[in-house]
Amino acid sequence: MTPYAGEPVTPYAREVVSGSRFRGAGIRIAAGFLFAFGLPFLALVVWGVWSTRSTNRFFPGPLTIGEAFVDTWVGRAFLDDVLPSLYRLGLGIVASIVVGVAAGTVIGLFRWLRELLEPLLEFFRAIPPPVLIPVAMLLLGITDSMKVVVIVSGAVWPILLNTIEGVRATDSVMTETADSFQITWWERLWFLVLPASSPRIMTGVRQGLSVALILMVISEMFASSSGLGYRIAYFQRNYLIAEMWSGILLLGLVGVLLAVAFGLVERRVLRWYHGMREVTRA
Amino acid sequence: MKKVTALGLVAGVVFALTGCTDSDATPSDQASGELRRVRVAALPITETAALWGGIKAGVFAKHGLRVEVLPAQGGAQAIPALINGDIDFAIGQPFGAFRADLQDLGVVILGNYASSYRDGDDINAVVASAKSGITKPAQLAGRKVAVNSLGAAGDVTIMAAVEKDGGDPSSIKFVEVAFPDVPAQLAAGNIDAAWVPEPFVTQLRSRGDAFVVAPYQAVVPGLATLTVMGATKLKESDPALVKDFSAAMKETLGWAQDPANEVPVRQAIKDNLELPDPVAESVRLPAFGWELDRKSMEALATLAGKYRVLDRQPNFDRLIQQQ
Numbered sequence: 001m002t003p004y005a006g007e008p009v010t011p012y013a014r015e016v017v018s019g020s021r022f023r024g025a026g027i028r029i030a031a032g033f034l035f036a037f038g039l040p041f042l043a044l045v046v047w048g049v050w051s052t053r054s055t056n057r058f059f060p061g062p063l064t065i066g067e068a069f070v071d072t073w074v075g076r077a078f079l080d081d082v083l084p085s086l087y088r089l090g091l092g093i094v095a096s097i098v099v100g101v102a103a104g105t106v107i108g109l110f111r112w113l114r115e116l117l118e119p120l121l122e123f124f125r126a127i128p129p130p131v132l133i134p135v136a137m138l139l140l141g142i143t144d145s146m147k148v149v150v151i152v153s154g155a156v157w158p159i160l161l162n163t164i165e166g167v168r169a170t171d172s173v174m175t176e177t178a179d180s181f182q183i184t185w186w187e188r189l190w191f192l193v194l195p196a197s198s199p200r201i202m203t204g205v206r207q208g209l210s211v212a213l214i215l216m217v218i219s220e221m222f223a224s225s226s227g228l229g230y231r232i233a234y235f236q237r238n239y240l241i242a243e244m245w246s247g248i249l250l251l252g253l254v255g256v257l258l259a260v261a262f263g264l265v266e267r268r269v270l271r272w273y274h275g276m277r278e279v280t281r282a
Numbered sequence: 283m284k285k286v287t288a289l290g291l292v293a294g295v296v297f298a299l300t301g302c303t304d305s306d307a308t309p310s311d312q313a314s315g316e317l318r319r320v321r322v323a324a325l326p327i328t329e330t331a332a333l334w335g336g337i338k339a340g341v342f343a344k345h346g347l348r349v350e351v352l353p354a355q356g357g358a359q360a361i362p363a364l365i366n367g368d369i370d371f372a373i374g375q376p377f378g379a380f381r382a383d384l385q386d387l388g389v390v391i392l393g394n395y396a397s398s399y400r401d402g403d404d405i406n407a408v409v410a411s412a413k414s415g416i417t418k419p420a421q422l423a424g425r426k427v428a429v430n431s432l433g434a435a436g437d438v439t440i441m442a443a444v445e446k447d448g449g450d451p452s453s454i455k456f457v458e459v460a461f462p463d464v465p466a467q468l469a470a471g472n473i474d475a476a477w478v479p480e481p482f483v484t485q486l487r488s489r490g491d492a493f494v495v496a497p498y499q500a501v502v503p504g505l506a507t508l509t510v511m512g513a514t515k516l517k518e519s520d521p522a523l524v525k526d527f528s529a530a531m532k533e534t535l536g537w538a539q540d541p542a543n544e545v546p547v548r549q550a551i552k553d554n555l556e557l558p559d560p561v562a563e564s565v566r567l568p569a570f571g572w573e574l575d576r577k578s579m580e581a582l583a584t585l586a587g588k589y590r591v592l593d594r595q596p597n598f599d600r601l602i603q604q605q
Contacts, residue, residue: 057387058362134463141472142426142457223467225432225457238433239361239385 092151104163162204166197336534404496420449528605
């Protein structure tokens with residue numbers, strides 16, 4: 001800490017420490033990388049070997065699917081099928097978050113409202129959203145908004161219910177403190193309630209993302225003529241097996257990218273929370 | 283280190299497991315009594331009445347066969363089951379067989395099952411909602427038209443019919459809508475027109491929707507709507523079964539086509555489908571027959587090539603094996 005006492009020793013000591021630490025970190029990163037990508041790579045190799053032995057044409061090898069992936073999705077199909085799908089997915093996720101957090105905050109703040117609505121919400125959450133597709137089709141037509149509504153009708157529930165829980169569980173000492181300082185309603189919402197419930201909200205969003213992805217695909221399998229889900233169903237019906245698997249692969253990649261993007265956002269939004277947990281753990 | 287060990291362990295297990303896969307179970311030929319069991323996939327539609335009726339009339343038993351009809355939702359599900367040997371024969375649209383042949387799946391068309399009519403009222407049609415104002419095929423250009431599945435006989439023949447009438451086939455906006463959903467979607471105005479089979483054609487026309495065109499009749503008169511398919515593998519391994527089944531099918535279709543047997547055929551519809559009696563009594567039945575019209579199927583494939591629904595032509599010499 002003091003600049004004088006440590007001065008003569010540090011250069012040498014720091015060099016040694018940082019050298020070994022660097023090497024240690026390098027090995028750790030390499031091991032982490034190997035561990036993260038080792039199993040997928042291993043699975044690919046096993047699959048490749050297996051596919052050369054197997055004659056089952058419904059399970060082609062990774063090379064065939066890789067080729068089909070490039071042929072199918074790079075180029076026009078990306079604009080015609082993938083982008084519209086991602087657009088609907090994005091719209092659905094944003095709408096779910098906005099609706100879920102807004103409604104959840106209001107419901108969570110008032111005890112009587114919560115108790116009034118809880119049975120109803122549990123009921124609607126239990127309805128599998130795909131069964132709403134025929135109804136949504138009649139009400140909204142065969143349009144993008146129908147598909148977005150289907151996505152929202154499924155993805156909103158985990159966000160809504162988690163928000164309610166998060167708002168409800170706001171630390172009572174903090175609430176009382178806010179009361180005694182006579183903080184305005186808006187400030188209270190913005191600086192106390194939302195931050196306090198944000199870990200729960202983020203958990204809800206994480207669950208909502210995977211539901212949204214599933215519903216994006218399903219909504220496109222009915223009454224559609226474009227989109228990722230439509231393409232996969234089309235390939236399946238026309239025995240374009242490698243192309244079908246390539247579509248499923250693309251879906252998986254979309255899911256992984258969503259998770260990565262979510263991870264980045266979450267780390268930023270919940271920086272204080274993770275920091276706090278680390279402190280309590282240490 | 284722990285992680286590396288874990289990975290190694292997983293690798294070992296995975297490699298060990300792959301050694302035990304690849305057991306292709308062969309379907310056992312079960313004989314029950316003296317009748318041989320045959321599994322046939324068919325769509326749950328009025329056309330299947332000929333098969334149900336024929337079984338009830340004892341045509342298959344006469345040929346030593348006990349037929350089990352398995353409902354299929356479409357050719358896409360039936361054909362993989364056919365290749366895997368889970369079912370012996372499938373009745374489905376020839377377009378599914380075209381696709382299967384293009385992928386070299388080892389499927390052959392053994393005979394015809396049902397065809398559309400060369401003249402008179404056909405068994406499927408494009409019907410437009412009254413408010414769309416569409417009365418002729420050329421007006422379908424630029425409109426939203428529903429078919430049950432894209433990239434098959436429906437959209438191909440509609441495009442050809444529109445072009446024949448002087449419209450631009452590339453501007454039709456096709457959407458997939460299942461047949462039972464069509465009446466509601468038309469009424470709601472979400473689609474302008476739809477391609478539907480019977481009994482929907484009669485149902486829609488009677489409520490005021492407009493008949494536009496019978497695309498099969500307008501483009502390829504007498505086009506096969508359903509054919510009997512089998513796997514090449516079965517044809518090679520058990521030619522006797524294919525021969526017996528073909529003979530029984532031929533007799534059944536002749537029996538169903540005979541106007542004298544219309545009553546049992548319609549009874550079969552009532553027994554197997556939950557349709558209101560008046561519909562079962564009046565629904566228009568297709569022309570049943572075993573003889574394939576290869577020319578009409580080639581014409582369909584050529585049109586499909588023209589509209590880029592198929593990028594290659596199926597090998598008809600290999601695909602069509604009239605029994």
